[in-house]
Amino acid sequence: DGGITQSPKYLFRKEGQNVTLSCEQNLNHDAMYWYRQDPGQGLRLIYYSQIVNDFQKGDIAEGYSVSREKKESFPLTVTSAQKNPTAFYLCASSIVVGNTEAFFGQGTRLTVV
Amino acid sequence: GQQVMQIPQYQHVQEGEDFTTYCNSSTTLSNIQWYKQRPGGHPVFLIQLVKSGEVKKQKRLTFQFGEAKKNSSLHITATQTTDVGTYFCAGHNAGNNRKLIWGLGTSLAVNP
Numbered sequence: 001d002g003g004i005t006q007s008p009k010y011l012f013r014k015e016g017q018n019v020t021l022s023c024e025q026n027l028n029h030d031a032m033y034w035y036r037q038d039p040g041q042g043l044r045l046i047y048y049s050q051i052v053n054d055f056q057k058g059d060i061a062e063g064y065s066v067s068r069e070k071k072e073s074f075p076l077t078v079t080s081a082q083k084n085p086t087a088f089y090l091c092a093s094s095i096v097v098g099n100t101e102a103f104f105g106q107g108t109r110l111t112v113v
Numbered sequence: 114g115q116q117v118m119q120i121p122q123y124q125h126v127q128e129g130e131d132f133t134t135y136c137n138s139s140t141t142l143s144n145i146q147w148y149k150q151r152p153g154g155h156p157v158f159l160i161q162l163v164k165s166g167e168v169k170k171q172k173r174l175t176f177q178f179g180e181a182k183k184n185s186s187l188h189i190t191a192t193q194t195t196d197v198g199t200y201f202c203a204g205h206n207a208g209n210n211r212k213l214i215w216g217l218g219t220s221l222a223v224n225p
Contacts, residue, residue: 040220041217042119042201042215042216042217042218043156043201043203043215044215045212045213048211048212050211056211058212090155090156092156097211097212098205098211099143099144099161099163099205101146101158101161102146102148102156102158102213103158104155104156104157105155106154106155107154107155
């Protein structure tokens with residue numbers, strides 16, 4: 001059963017702690033993305049990766065880090081430097097970066113207290 | 114920077130009424146995509162339009178891409194409660210295809 005898996009669905013962390021969100025895809029897609037969605041807002045791009053071992057900053061990369069060591073995996077670390085980390089995080093993938101549809105995971109709702 | 118404006122932000126209709134959401138880009142787009150996000154869910158791809166003036170239909174949904182490839186619309190005929198959700202448009206800049214530029218979405222509520 002192909003798709004994108006994000007885990008966990010809900011995550012709670014104390015302020016000042018780093019936290020890593022998992023994203024795995026078995027669609028054999030080259031491109032992967034991380035978005036942040038706040039209530040009533042659209043999607044804001046955090047990081048994207050066109051191919052394994054490559055990634056680029058999106059529009060709101062400060063306070064976040066990523067890695068792309070495997071084609072299937074694109075984990076996102078929310079660091080303590082992120083001033084307002086509580087949000088809904090969405091991972092997506094597409095065949096390539098460009099004119100192709102994006103497939104989204106179920107999302108991780110992160111709450112920092 | 115490049116923006117995609119989407120209106121209205123919210124729309125509340127009676128079941129059976131029609132609904133339209135509009136997107137306008139500040140620059141020419143190479144394509145426009147539409148996604149639907151149900152409450153508590155994740156965005157799901159609906160369609161992609163590429164050609165100037167293109168019109169595509171999916172049952173009660175009609176999608177249009179403007180002649181100048183700067184605007185697009187999604188029209189739903191005779192809404193149903195299953196249409197509830199937020200509809201997003203997103204496009205690739207004609208000069209830079211690397212990133213999708215997203216509209217803020219239109220949230221549709223349907224009264225039964």
